[in-house]
Amino acid sequence: MAHGPAKGITRWLYTTNHKDIGSMYLWFSFLMFLLGGVFALVIRAELFEPGLQIVEPEFFNQMTTMHGLVMVFGAVMPAFVGLANWMVPMMIGAPDMALPRMNNWSFWILPFAFAMLASTLFMEGGAPNFGWTFYAPLSTTYAPPSVTFFIFAVHIMGASSIMGAINIIATILNMRAPGMTLMKMPLFVWTWLITAYLLIAVMPVLAGVVTMMLMDIHFGTSFFSAAGGGDPVLFQHVFWFFGHPEVYIMILPAFGVVSAIIPTFARKPLFGYASMVYATASIAFLSFIVWAHHMFTVGMPIAGELFFMYATMLIAVPTGVKVFNWVTTMFKGSMTFETPMLFSVAFVILFTIGGFSGLMLAIAPADFQYHDTYFVVAHFHYVLVPGAIFSITAGVYYWLPKWCGNMYDETMGKMHFWMAFIGLNLTFFPMHFAGLAGMPRRIPDYNMMFADWNMISSVGAFLFGAAQLLFLYNVIATIVSGKKATDRVWEGSHGLEWTVPSPAPYHTFSTPPEVK
Amino acid sequence: MLKQAKSCFAWLLGLSFTSQFALADDVKRWGVNMTQGVTDVSREIYGLHMDIFWWCVAIGVVVFGVMIYTMIAHRKANGAKAANFHESTTLEILWTVVPIIILVIMVIPATKTLIKVYDTSEPDLDVVVTGYQWKWKYEYLNQDVSFFSSLSTPQDEIYNRAPKGPNYLLEVDQELVIPTKQKVRFLITANDVIHAWWVPDLAVKKDAIPGFINESWTYVEEPGIYRGQCAELCGKDHGFMPIVVRAVPQAEFDAWMNKKREAAAAIAEAAKQTLTFDELYAQGEAVYQKHCAACHQADGKGIPPTFPAIAGSPIANGDMRAHIDRVLNGGQGMPPFGEQLTPVESAAVITFQRNAFGNNTGSELQPIDIVNFKQGL
Ligand code: HEM
Ligand SMILES: [Cu+2]
Ligand SMILES: [Cu+2]
Secondary structure, rough: OOOEEEEEEHHHHHOOOOHHHHHHHHHHHHHHHHHHHHHHHHHHOOOOOOOOOOHHHHHHHHHHHHHHHHHHHHHHHHHHHHHHHHHHHHHHHOOOOOOOOHHHHHHHHHHHHHHHHHHHHHOOOOOOOOOOOOOOOOOOOOOOOOHHHHHHHHHHHHHHHOOOOOHHHHHHHHOOOOOOOOOHHOHHHHHHHHHHHHHHHHHHHHHHHHHHHHHHHHOOOOOOOOOHOOOOHHHHHHHHHHHHHHHHOOEEEEEEEHHHHHHHOOOOOOOOOOHHHHHHHHHHOOOOOOHHHOOOOOOOOOOHHHHHHHHHHHHHHHHHHHHHEEEEHHOOOOEEOHHHHHHHHHHHHHHHHHHHHHHHHHHHHHHHOOOHHHHHHHHHHHHHHHHHHHHHHHHHHHHHHHHOOOOOOHHHHHHHHHHHHHHHHHHHHHHHHHHOOOEOOOOOOOOHHHHHHHHHHHHHHHHHHOOOOOOOOHHHHHHHHHHEEOOOOOOOOHHHHHHOOOOOOOOOOOOOOOOO | HHHHHHHHHHHHOOOHHHOOHEEEEEHHOOOOOOOOOOOOOHHHHHHHHHHHHHHHHHHHHHHHHHHHHHHHHHHHHHHOOOOOOOOOOOHHHHHHHHHHHHHHHHHHHHHHHHHHOOOOOOOOOEEEEEEOOEEEEEEEOOOOEEEOEEEOOOHHHHHHOOOOOOOOOEOOOOOOEEEEEEEEEEEEOOOOOOOEEEEEEHHHEEOOOOOOOOEEEOOOOOOOEEEEEEOOOOOHHHHOEEEEEEEEEEEEEEEEEEEHHHHHHHHHHHHOOOOOHHHHHHHHHHHHHHHHHHHHHHOOEEEEEOEEOOOOOOOOOOOHHHHHHHHHOOOOOOOOOOOOHHHHHHHHHHHHHOOOOOOOOOOOHHHHHHHHHHHHO
């Protein structure tokens, strides 16, 4: 037992091994990615042309809500926790996570949360239909009965995230190998450390807001009901106090992944390591004081509007610093473009485009025209899909040979990249136009003036979906029958994780390495 | 020419739309940019939008230019040798300070416009806008005129059984009429969930929140029809509650107001008449299909548990006053129709519900009963 995995299903049920748990997180998140993707394709199929063809508005709203929830809480967040589980101990020279039993628990409650959430689709009254932002009173007085299950599921997801975050902080602060000072840590470790603090700060706020909903629905309180003396806008403030840091929770670890990959394939050290660390910390700090930029139209006093406009624009500065540092890292390197690098370069370009539209949205008066249109949908997909999803994909290609000991098929990897890249831009670029032309978001049907862009979006979405099946195939083929990989894997790779054999043995760094 | 080139592109994608939307010729297609709108404010906002857009383009050209150059020039395949520099305080300061300067340049006009948008003082006319699931109510403050405005696109167009008109989903039964060259203030609120009142050409978008009143304003110079939509998810038919504003010269506006007041008087008069059961039933059926079928469904079966069935409903088969109360005053997700339906319509739809879908109370109701109920008699 001490030296290898147990046999059969108990290996996975009882495991406290960070690599096993990391793998489970990654597989689970991929499954959720496919599920959320199916929901997205239902949306895109209905929006392929004007008129109601495939689903009724009631079900359409359930699809947008479930898509958003599953992607955010089921696909992106667990994937990053999976990467952290695998890589953080190996990058800092630790034998495992600091709290291995809690690690097992924080993974294993997730499948229950999502099974419960998915089961609401079959309940009377249907699944949650109030958007992933679940604004009250649509999500309280006017919600379907399944909202109670939704609340419970969110509580479980939150508990899982908080436990994961505590574990990561404890690991990073206590288990670094001798000589691994904070300012020597790989950027992925740094970004995760900061993300973990964000998680601990805001997941309880999310838990609080859903609990207030629960009280309003079942115990006669009126936190969010004006008729009882409450305030529906309070809901939005509390939600976005969680919600804005949440979007950085989904992007900071992505910064870390890309900061590991670009230097490897540029064969040149990361430019401005220290400023990258400080920029990450400033983004994290600023993320707490910009939440109401999601609420420019709720009728805040002008002082509030101005404050949140200025603070939001300020975030562009450290974000810009990151982009400039990546570009300068590439500059005068000796670059090759294997699949992880392709995804990372696409990350830098497309995330920057998402940043541009973010900057536009920050201009409060202009936001009166953009808010709740497809322009916003385009914006957040440019930061989430080529941002979070591409970096996760890049990370998987980059570390897969270390995880399973086999090299993936480069041709298929490149094919996956180009299909995803083209599909993504076809899907989301036209949404900028549809939004500016006046198409609101979360609508199942629209006037013909938006028809052309929507049709292109829908075609792109199916292409993007197909690309993910290729990815799945490529990963399985690599694990089952890939060519043996070397320990170093990449010519330009640096860091402790590349000093262990490929595949990484079940226990690594049982005696800590010496970091110079 | 450009239009043709673009449809060629679409065709290349393997889709021929031209035939499908042949009817929609008078629809502006392939829109790519924000409207400049028809007010001072909307043009200023458009200006801000274009300014920040061009700043983004400029930054993009520099960043992506360097990236593309380096990806071509510094490839290992082309024999590039990696340099080893990895720090420069000068550069870090430079690319912190330059963006800050750009932001300050942008923030000044944005602040000015925002102050203007927020100046709702001294209006010439006040309109109270109330969002309901899924229609708007407009009330001209202190003018004794108020009415509901809901989607007028027929179900057949939505379900592809009839060709779609050019204003598909952007047309209503009663438009909001405002005078040109007057400062009109909107007092925006909601009755049930949060909605948002948005008319792109006026650059007005404001959340309609139950229990709160938000303010916004516009000053339209040219007469015209301006269309918008609800912009905050508000439930099932969020996509089906458009806004149509018709701006007309003051004289025409006054005439229109007078007509509205006369119509209101006529309704009060009509409430005094007595109708036969068949008249009530027939008119009630029409009212039902227009106002109630969205939730209770055309066949009266509802969508339980959210929207209860009328067929076999304990209320529609039980105490008459409970039934009137539910329809006029709503409750628990059922919108109040007391102000929206005329007494004749209310009496008719209640009579209809009590005798249709297999309900068989045989009871009927006269408009005067509704008037009395409203007065607490
Ligand atoms: C296959 C790729 C994807 C497609 C085609 C897609 C499509 C869409 C569409 C069409 C909407 C708009 C729904 C509406 O407002 O009517 C939407 C909403 C959303 N998507 Fe995606 N999406 C994809 C991937 C993702 C990913 C990877 C994430 C998260 C990381 C994500 C997060 C969201 C969120 C948060 C919303 C807002 C949901 C809401 O309105 O409540 N999507 N998506
Ligand atoms: Cu935000
Ligand atoms: Cu709405």
